[in-house]
Amino acid sequence: MKISAFKKSYEGKWVLDFPGFELKDGNICAVIGSNGSGKSTIAKVLAGIVKADNRRLPVPNDISVGYMPQKSFAFRLSTISNIRLSGGSEEEALVLMKRLQIDHLARKRAKKMSGGETARMALARLLIRPYDLLILDEPTASMDIESTALTEEVVSEYCRNTGCTVLWVTHSLQQARRVAQQAIFMRNGCLCEAGEAEKLLFNPDKTETREFLEFYGI
Amino acid sequence: MQTAVERAFQLIVTGNAELVNILLVTARMSLCSSVIALIIGVPLGLLLGSARFKGRGVLLVINRTLMGMPPVVCGLLFYMLFSGVGPFGRFKLLFTVQLMVLAQVVLITPLVIGNMETYVSDISQTVRENARGLGLGRFKRFLLLANESVYQIFSAYLLAFARAIAEVGAVSMVGGAIAWKTNVMTTAIMQYTNRGDFSLGIALGIILLSVSLIVNVVISLLQRRLSR
Known part of the structure; x- marks a missing residue:
């Protein structure tokens, strides 16, 4: 899946220059980098939430894209109704909820859930239907270690079963190493290095990437 | 003074015919104007709060100006438009409840719009991002936003009703405070007080305050619910 090159500025101020990248189908690609490096902007542009400067969507028009924003939100509905918003049967929703260990909350008001539960519900809401490209913006930011491990497992499983390609924005290099087959390192709004996760996260070519990994103790 | 208060309670308890008529006219006017303001104001508030388009800033400034429009200015405007020599004089609406409703709609709709816009501006981006991320269409996103704002809609309605019922200028x-026809609680209080007949004025004042108290209690309960 080819992501075309794009630029993004806000009110005339340039924030992102993405040269394009080829995502391998069915792979998870981790997007890493410091705060303000443009990771979330990439996610938002690809999901069509904000428009690139050339007003074009950088992904092919005929693919379905699912997006989980950094701030998970529970709509004023029951948990199961939230999960079924984009489709899927009640049985499918319950199976998914059980897998993400939130099945006991099915009939409860979704607004009453904790941050971690809301994030798992938001993930279930996406995984109930197949997508060609799934964009997750720090999906485990509000989760504990156990839920994080479960989420990584469930998303990897979803990828294998549906052949969906995932773009996973994360702050955790350990997480990137656990889940990703490809990786992109962003720095100051530019793509610094991209390629196989194994190479980029263990033996990068660029000095900046190496410094970043060293700074985070890897 | 004590006698006037005692008489006021007596008028309320015995259901004085004039008092009942004033209450009915007030209820008819306030309910009609607040419901119409809600029907117009809620979709506009949702739109202004959630959509980003050219001219939105200008519309917000106009709405905020209208929110602060003095009621007497609104009354003067409608009086001129609907008086015998005005452009709409042929409709013969001056000194009718219908025109009182119309004037109040112009006064309170901006309040509903402003109230909704402020609330929706806060939540719309999160709602939009989450709903768009699921691939939901524009209409479904609008319904979800309205569903998120349901308590705010009640709150905006109660504010509009409270403003309508207490409005006098x-x-x-435009109503002329005609007895048995267009006299509402606020105009009747002024009229009877000017005449030196305090008891009916006090009775109406007690009812008006009670309504205001009830509305404010309901608004606080809704706001507590919203903040949870």
Whole structure:
């Protein structure tokens, strides 16, 4: 899946220059980098939430894209109704909820859930239907270690079963190493290095990437 | 003074015919104007709060200006438009409840719009991002936003109703405070007080305050619910 090159500025101020990248189908690609490096902007542009400067969507028009924003939100509905918003049967929703260990909350008001539960519900809401490209913006930011491990497992499983390609924005290099087959390192709004996760996260070519990994103790 | 208060309670308890008529006219006017303001104001508030388009800033400034429009100015405007020599004089609406409703709609719709816009601006981006991320269409996103705002809609309605029931400037100018026809609680209080007949004024004042108290208690309960 080819992501075309794009630029993004806000009110005339340039924030992102993405040269394009080829995502391998069915792979998870981790997007890493410091705060303000443009990771979330990439996610938002690809999901069509904000428009690139050339007003074009950088992904092919005929693919379905699912997006989980950094701030998970529970709509004023029951948990199961939230999960079924984009489709899927009640049985499918319950199976998914059980897998993400939130099945006991099915009939409860979704607004009453904790941050971690809301994030798992938001993930279930996406995984109930197949997508060609799934964009997750720090999906485990509000989760504990156990839920994080479960989420990584469930998303990897979803990828294998549906052949969906995932773009996973994360702050955790350990997480990137656990889940990703490809990786992109962003720095100051530019793509610094991209390629196989194994190479980029263990033996990068660029000095900046190496410094970043060293700074985070890897 | 004590006698006037005692008489006021007596009028309420015995259901004095004039008092009941004033209450009915007030209820008819306030309910009609607040419901119409809600029907117009809620979709506009949702739109202004959630959509980003050219001219939105200008519309917000206009709405905020209208929110602060003095009721007497509104009354004067409608009086001129609907008086015998005005452009709409042929409709013969001056000194009718219908025109009082119309004037109040102009006064309170901006309040509903402003109230909704402020609330929706806060939540719309999160709602939009989450709903768009699921691939939901524009209409479904709008419904979800309205569903998120349901308590705010009630709150905006109660505010509009409270403003309508307590308003005096515009309704006295366009309604003329005609007994048994267009006299509402606020205009009647002024009229009877001017005449030196305090008891009916006090009775109406007690009812008006009670309504205001009830509305404010309901608004606080809704706001507590919203903040949870």
